[in-house]
Amino acid sequence: GAKTTEKSLDKKPIDYQEVYNAIADILEDNDYDDGSIGPVLVRLAWHASGTYDDVTKTGGSNGATMRFDPEALHGANNGLAIARERLMPIKQKFPEISYGDLWTLAGVCAVQELGGPTIPWRPGRQDALDGKSCTPDGRLPDATQGERHVRDVFYRMGFNDQEIVALAGAHSLGRCHPDRSGFEGPWQEAPTLFTNEYYKALRDRKWIKKTVKDSGASQFVDKNNPEVMMLPAEIAMKNDKEFSKHINTYANSEEKFFEDFSKVFNKLLELGVPFQGNERVYHFKPTTA
Ligand code: CCH
Numbered sequence: 413g414a415k416t417t418e419k420s421l422d423k424k425p426i427d428y429q430e431v432y433n434a435i436a437d438i439l440e441d442n443d444y445d446d447g448s449i450g451p452v453l454v455r456l457a458w459h460a461s462g463t464y465d466d467v468t469k470t471g472g473s474n475g476a477t478m479r480f481d482p483e484a485l486h487g488a489n490n491g492l493a494i495a496r497e498r499l500m501p502i503k504q505k506f507p508e509i510s511y512g513d514l515w516t517l518a519g520v521c522a523v524q525e526l527g528g529p530t531i532p533w534r535p536g537r538q539d540a541l542d543g544k545s546c547t548p549d550g551r552l553p554d555a556t557q558g559e560r561h562v563r564d565v566f567y568r569m570g571f572n573d574q575e576i577v578a579l580a581g582a583h584s585l586g587r588c589h590p591d592r593s594g595f596e597g598p599w600q601e602a603p604t605l606f607t608n609e610y611y612k613a614l615r616d617r618k619w620i621k622k623t624v625k626d627s628g629a630s631q632f633v634d635k636n637n638p639e640v641m642m643l644p645a646e647i648a649m650k651n652d653k654e655f656s657k658h659i660n661t662y663a664n665s666e667e668k669f670f671e672d673f674s675k676v677f678n679k680l681l682e683l684g685v686p687f688q689g690n691e692r693v694y695h696f697k698p699t700t701a
Pocket of ligand 1: 451452454455458491553554555556562579580582583585586587588589590592593594595643645677
């Protein structure tokens with residue numbers, strides 16, 4: 413009767429802090445890479461969002477089109493099936509959340525839980541039903557290229573030089589995998605801690621060119637610790653006057669980096685999302701004190 417109708421109309425709203433807590437709970441895994449799946453979740457959130465094109469207003473995290481071929485098969489997305497699969501138990505626990513909201517929230521959660529700044533986040537992404545709105549291959553940056561290419565790709569999304577450098581600091585987290593990108597190793601020695609060490613490493617260490625044995629890819633390694641690396645695109649950025657100015661700023665001030673990263677990561681995750689305007693903005697409480 414009336415009671416049942418009332419009940420079915422009264423859909424329980426999602427408590428996104430609960431979703432955040434559930435993701436925080438699955439980050440640690442001592443059998444995976446450096447002990448956390450956080451870094452690959454940040455990469456998932458970024459690759460879902462970084463397909464945005466500000467001219468045609470296509471791409472971005474709305475739709476979560478990376479679930480479908482051909483986008484799932486784009487070379488840049490190698491290894492991200494792992495990240496998507498790891499989030500399936502969360503999707504099952506909170507079936508009302510869209511994949512786009514889930515992936516971006518997971519990126520926010522990983523940054524915060526690994527010691528980074530609070531990132532404002534709001535829901536509103538709607539899932540595409542098929543791969544028709546998959547973006548064409550080639551929208552994400554190619555690490556073998558130089559500063560010109562990096563600018564082309566990020567200007568297309570609507571970012572400026574300072575924002576590009578602030579976003580790159582996410583490479584404080586995680587590592588390259590020869591079977592995913594051809595590159596190998598983390599950017600500094602603490603890949604599960606979100607800090608400004610990436611900028612200090614890039615600015616202050618002596619980087620020497622080296623070929624990755626398994627893949628033949630060219631990368632740069634620290635002369636004093638060849639386990640850590642930089643991509644050709646990053647060495648090109650270091651050698652660019654305008655980019656290096658911002659690298660220096662963030663190497664000198666972790667506080668400034670955190671402040672700017674929070675804004676620009678939020679902007680990245682919201683590119684192309686059709687918000688209604690009345691969504692609540694969440695500032696998630698970290699589970700760690
Ligand atoms: Fe990145 N990134 N990224 N990246 N990335 C890789 C891994 C991570 C580039 C290339 C690569 C951003 C920008 C760029 C992460 C976050 C961000 C890898 C290794 C390559 C190559 C993939 C592998 O082998 O597993 C290039 C080029 C650019 C810009 O020009 C931005 C922006 C972000 C986020 C804000 C994270 C995190 C990882 C580590 C993933 C992991 O599995 O550990």
